[in-house]
Amino acid sequence: MKNKNLGYFTNGLINENPVLRLVLGTCPTLAVTTAAINGIGMGLAATAVLVCSNAAISLLRNIIPDKVRIPAFITIIAGFVSVVQMLVKAFAPSIDKSLGIYLPLIVVNCIILARAEMFASKNPVLPSILDGLGMGIGFTATITLMGAIREILGAGTVFSLPVTSQFISPMIIFLLPPGGFFIFGILVAVSNALAKRKGKDIVMHLGCENCPSRGACNLKDTPESCDEKIIKEATVNE
Numbered sequence: 001m002k003n004k005n006l007g008y009f010t011n012g013l014i015n016e017n018p019v020l021r022l023v024l025g026t027c028p029t030l031a032v033t034t035a036a037i038n039g040i041g042m043g044l045a046a047t048a049v050l051v052c053s054n055a056a057i058s059l060l061r062n063i064i065p066d067k068v069r070i071p072a073f074i075t076i077i078a079g080f081v082s083v084v085q086m087l088v089k090a091f092a093p094s095i096d097k098s099l100g101i102y103l104p105l106i107v108v109n110c111i112i113l114a115r116a117e118m119f120a121s122k123n124p125v126l127p128s129i130l131d132g133l134g135m136g137i138g139f140t141a142t143i144t145l146m147g148a149i150r151e152i153l154g155a156g157t158v159f160s161l162p163v164t165s166q167f168i169s170p171m172i173i174f175l176l177p178p179g180g181f182f183i184f185g186i187l188v189a190v191s192n193a194l195a196k197r198k199g200k201d202i203v204m205h206l207g208c209e210n211c212p213s214r215g216a217c218n219l220k221d222t223p224e225s226c227d228e229k230i231i232k233e234a235t236v237n238e
Contacts, residue, residue: 008127012134015200018111019142020191025111028102029143030180036159039147041095042102043140045084047133049106052080054120054132061121073116078107111139142187149183150174 018024025046032038056076057064064072085103088096096103106112115135120128148158154174156165164170173179192202 005127005130008130009134012131012136012138013141014138016135017138017142017191018135019139020188021195022111022114023188024114025109025139026184028105028109029146030177030184032099032102033143033147033150033180033183034154034175035098035151036144036148037095038098039144040140041088041092042099043136043143045088045099045103046106046109046112046139047136048084049077049080049109050112050115050132050136051129052132053077053112054115054128055125056080057116057120058123058125058128064121069121070113070117073113073121074107077112077116081107111135146180146183146187150179153183154179 012018014021016022019026019029028042028046032042053073053076057073060072060076081104084106085096088099088103115132119131123131152158152163153171154176156168156170157163171179174183195202
């Protein structure tokens with residue numbers, strides 16, 4: 001049981017890293033990673049929401065009716081996002097200003113909704129907490145690394161401390177969207193190379209088609225995305 005719980009935690013760090021392996025949460029990944037500190041701020045906020053929402057949804061999984069589970073999940077997630085947002089505004093206003101609209105948009109972050117639908121709604125509390133923690137740390141580490149790379153290349157600093165700015169002219173393009181896409185692509189390519197070396201599947205598609213656990217969402221034989229599945233189910237329920 002101990003090894004199994006450890007597996008729930010480590011899964012999100014490497015094997016199913018939400019950014020590099022599942023290619024989820026791409027919008028905030030590209031938007032806020034202009035500095036390493038932004039990556040830490042966004043990652044920790046998302047991790048807190050992941051852990052709390054996974055725990056709450058797991059506790060309520062046998063109570064929430066199947067037909068309204070998606071609205072219920074979003075309501076639970078939104079409640080925790082509101083708490084986190086107020087805490088960030090109160091104790092880290094500079095981070096709140098840097099993250100801007102992307103902090104409240106954690107509500108619709110597909111990483112959090114995907115873990116709620118795929119894992120927390122089907123598993124006990126402890127595994128759900130460990131899954132959320134692992135996914136959150138994997139997300140935080142990845143976007144912090146990406147933010148550090150972009151900050152070094154684009155501003156010559158890391159965590160606002162000078163690194164290369166004194167002897168190499170900063171390349172501003174890395175702080176702009178094209179630079180974000182370039183660094184993101186490089187990191188995915190490195191992740192693919194490491195996965196291929198270990199005999200694992202490489203990232204070939206975006207979204208659920210690439211997810212190794214999509215069987216839990218009944219997406220075994222179709223590239224249908226989670227969003228399409230949710231819309232279809234909502235239409236049928238109506």
